[in-house]
Amino acid sequence: xxxxxxxxxxxxxxxxxxxxxxxxxxxxxxxxxxxxxxxxxxxxxxxxxxxxxxxxxxxxxxxxxxxxxxxxxxxxxxxxxxxxxxxxxxxxxxxxxxxxxxxxxxxxxxxxxxxxxxxxxxxxxxxxxxxxxxxxxxxxxxxxxxxxxxxxxxxxxxxxxxxxxxxxxxxxxxxxxxxxxxxxxxxxxxxxxxxxxxxxxxxxxxxxxxxxxxxxxxxxxxxxxxxxxxxxxxxxxxxxxxxxxxxxxxxxxxxxxxxxxxxxxxxxxxxxxxxxxxxxxxxxxxxxxxxxxxxxxxxxxxxxxxxxxxxxxxxxxxxxxxxxxxxxxxxxxxxxxxxxxxxxxx
Ligand code: UDP
Numbered sequence: 001x002x003x004x005x006x007x008x009x010x011x012x013x014x015x016x017x018x019x020x021x022x023x024x025x026x027x028x029x030x031x032x033x034x035x036x037x038x039x040x041x042x043x044x045x046x047x048x049x050x051x052x053x054x055x056x057x058x059x060x061x062x063x064x065x066x067x068x069x070x071x072x073x074x075x076x077x078x079x080x081x082x083x084x085x086x087x088x089x090x091x092x093x094x095x096x097x098x099x100x101x102x103x104x105x106x107x108x109x110x111x112x113x114x115x116x117x118x119x120x121x122x123x124x125x126x127x128x129x130x131x132x133x134x135x136x137x138x139x140x141x142x143x144x145x146x147x148x149x150x151x152x153x154x155x156x157x158x159x160x161x162x163x164x165x166x167x168x169x170x171x172x173x174x175x176x177x178x179x180x181x182x183x184x185x186x187x188x189x190x191x192x193x194x195x196x197x198x199x200x201x202x203x204x205x206x207x208x209x210x211x212x213x214x215x216x217x218x219x220x221x222x223x224x225x226x227x228x229x230x231x232x233x234x235x236x237x238x239x240x241x242x243x244x245x246x247x248x249x250x251x252x253x254x255x256x257x258x259x260x261x262x263x264x265x266x267x268x269x270x271x272x273x274x275x276x277x278x279x280x281x282x283x284x285x286x287x288x289x290x291x292x293x294x295x296x297x298x299x300x301x302x303x304x305x306x307x308x309x310x311x312x313x314x315x316x317x318x319x320x321x322x323x324x325x326x327x328x329x330x331x332x333x334x335x336x337x338x339x340x341x342x343x344x345x346x
């Protein structure tokens with residue numbers, strides 16, 4: 001099978017490429033290298049079943065050319081990361097909506113099975129505002145804040161992607177799945193765009209204070225990227241999954257305070273844990289959600305499994321990767337430089 005992965009040089013995309021290649025598939029990654037990087041796929045440069053095209057999902061002809069001959073699409077390319085969204089709202093909205101339109105038009109033209117990545121952000125503040133709600137189920141409500149609060153733009157774009165994907169599925173019978181990823185974390189993720197786990201690990205290893213935003217009692221359900229890519233693969237191989245939306249999350253919540261303590265313990269450091277007000281971290285008027293816990297019933301019923309890897313496993317893997325990266329970038333280490341030409345985009 002030939003897979004097109006948009007965002008294939010990104011954090012999730014690179015792990016999905018590894019997973020699919022290990023099963024004997026061909027992978028063509030399409031990435032504009034804005035938040036993705038050649039680093040994440042450097043180990044695939046000589047792989048005979050892997051190719052990379054550097055391009056933007058807003059450039060439909062380039063995307064169309066790359067999709068030529070592919071059997072399936074996994075659409076991961078998006079502007080992601082809370083910090084990035086706050087700093088570049090126009091780019092976020094345009095890339096996330098126009099890019100998905102292009103992907104779905106191409107999927108429609110060739111009737112390609114397609115998975116569109118969405119996010120648990122779409123639930124917004126539902127858990128704290130809707131009575132009697134303990135977990136977030138796909139058919140449940142979503143509650144966003146005002147349009148003047150930029151954070152919600154990301155959720156809105158992804159909800160639009162879902163609507164569009166489901167519309168192509170119901171109106172034109174295009175086999176489309178929408179997948180809501182819950183705080184996917186693991187090796188290769190960068191903290192550059194605000195993601196909490198790589199940020200904390202980087203801070204601890206550098207001997208800096210761990211910066212917890214707000215009171216740190218907000219919780220998240222961290223999902224190992226290896227679980228997430230296994231689920232993507234399983235969903236795409238399950239006929240009953242098409243035309244539907246699924247949560248992809250590990251359902252045990254952890255507070256950000258506990259996360260900071262676990263990172264400190266597991267890195268063997270004694271760095272201080274510092275609480276930083278949201279306004280200082282993200283600017284005036286920022287809204288965070290207190291809880292975000294997935295209901296995994298639908299996924300389990302559909303594919304017979306759900307993400308299980310525990311926080312300890314995630315942190316072990318992230319810390320090991322961050323240590324290795326620090327070693328590689330130490331002044332004594334030889335500098336390896338790779339260009340996009342090193343990847344065979346045949
Ligand atoms: N966070 C934090 N310190 C950081 C980065 C994030 O305390 O350096 C908090 C953030 O405010 C949020 C949680 O950690 O409550 C998860 O943030 P992230 O950006 O990773 O994902 P989100 O769930 O907000 O999309």
